[in-house]
Amino acid sequence: MSELTTHTAEVAEHAHDDAAHVAAHIKTYLAVGGILLVGTVITVLLSYVDFGSQGRNIIIAMIVATIKVGFVAAIFMHLNSEKSTIYRVIVMTIFFCIVLFALTGLAIFDPIHLK
Amino acid sequence: MEIPYTVTARPDTGLYSAKIGIWLFLASEVMLFGGLFSSYVFLRMGATPGLWPHGLLNVPVGTMNTAILILSSVTVVMAWASLKMRKFNMYRLYMAITILCGIIFLAVKLGYEYPDKFHHFGAYIKPEAVEKYERYLGNEHMAKKGLAPRYEITGHLEGETEDHFLVLLDPINANPTDPANDRPHFIPRGRPGEAQWQTFEAAEKAGKKEEAEKLEHELIEKNLLAEVKKEDVRWASAFEPKHSSFFAVYFTITGLHGLHVLGGILIFLYFLFPGAALYKKNPEHLANRIEVAGLFWHFVDLVWIFAFPIFYLL
Secondary structure, eight states, X not given: OHHHHHHHHHHHHHHHHHHXXXXXXXXXXXXXXXXXXXXXXXXXXXXXXXXXXXXXXXXXXXXXXXXXXXXXXXXXXXXXXXXXXXXXXXXXXXXXXXXXXXXXXXXXXXXXTOO | OOOSSSSSOOTTTSSOHXXXXXXXXXXXXXXXXXXXXXXXXXXXXXXXXXXXXXXXXXXXXXHXXXXXHHHHHHHHHHHXXXXXXXXXXXXXXXXXXXXXXXXXXXXXXXXXXHHHHHTOEEEEEOGGGGGGGHXXXXXXXXXXXXXXXXXXXXXEEEEEOSSEEEEEEOHHHHSTTOGGGSSOSXXXXXXXXXXXXXXXXXXXXXXXXXXXXXXXXXXXXXXXXXEEEGGGEEEEEESSGGGOHHHHHHHXXXXXXXXXXXXXXXXXXXXHTXXXXXXXXXXXXXXXXXXXXXXXXXXXXXXXXXXXXXXXXX
């Protein structure tokens, strides 16, 4: 019984720490929201600029999108300070996702009829 | 039996268990959307030059929806933070705003964007007949500028007979040599012949046959209305999945994304109303549930951050 009480007290204290921790992050959350909105405007504006070829425009737009996604993942999804179990899951996911996208190269590289 | 590790961390993972659960689910979601996005890449890389549509989606509306989704991502993280700080009323406020944002997003998609596409018409001209429609396609102008040729005539289908389509033209086909249409980005929805067409319809309705004929002739003369012969058309359809690979993959990805938004709204409605009772019993547990639901919602936002430029802008 006493063990349980200690445990509950620990949880309560932990929660209190958390609250202070969270309160300190509110400004960051709002700032990231602002960055994402600005990022959206930048994405739209960049698409009106001709970078020489459609391919270059696509790459530039994807770089901006990846930066935005990075902010969402790191701050909103708390990946800037997560436990290693989660990172391991994500690393595996990214690996298989890259393999999946590499397969689309078959649209232009034909491994059978290459000379 | 009580479910263990809903609040406290499991010693071996260092996490409450639902968090691992949601991340494993999100990993499978990445592969699901990854498969669809990679098929988009595959289809686009393999498309014939000039046949991948551009500028068919409404950029201002898409931008607004993107902003709405970003705002909802901020409010859901604020809802979670409010619970952590034990500000229950703020939690409810932020949760309500999140749900509202989700509903607006879906309403714009289903109530405006999709129907607008279903009422839009496009006819792909056979390569051997393209010259006959030069005044709508402007391919001489395109070739001079080193751009891919045009094959499609788009607009609103006003009539159809056995051997031709009657199309009230989009600006791009009404004015194909206008440099503003060289790199189609977002073509404003308004059709230049809209007002005149309405006058024509009114005249026809009133039985003024001569006047109607004159107006129709004028519309065709001014390049606002086109008679497209069916024997010259390779294929024609409304802007629906069968129109092109572009719309097939657009409706598949945005449709699946829309279902995710709907799922998120339902989950949040549960946590705003019946699920919120948990706050009295165990506020930390509710905070964790909101964190997990929030992770799902951020993922949905993240998919849109990629989908928006891919379909609307590029």
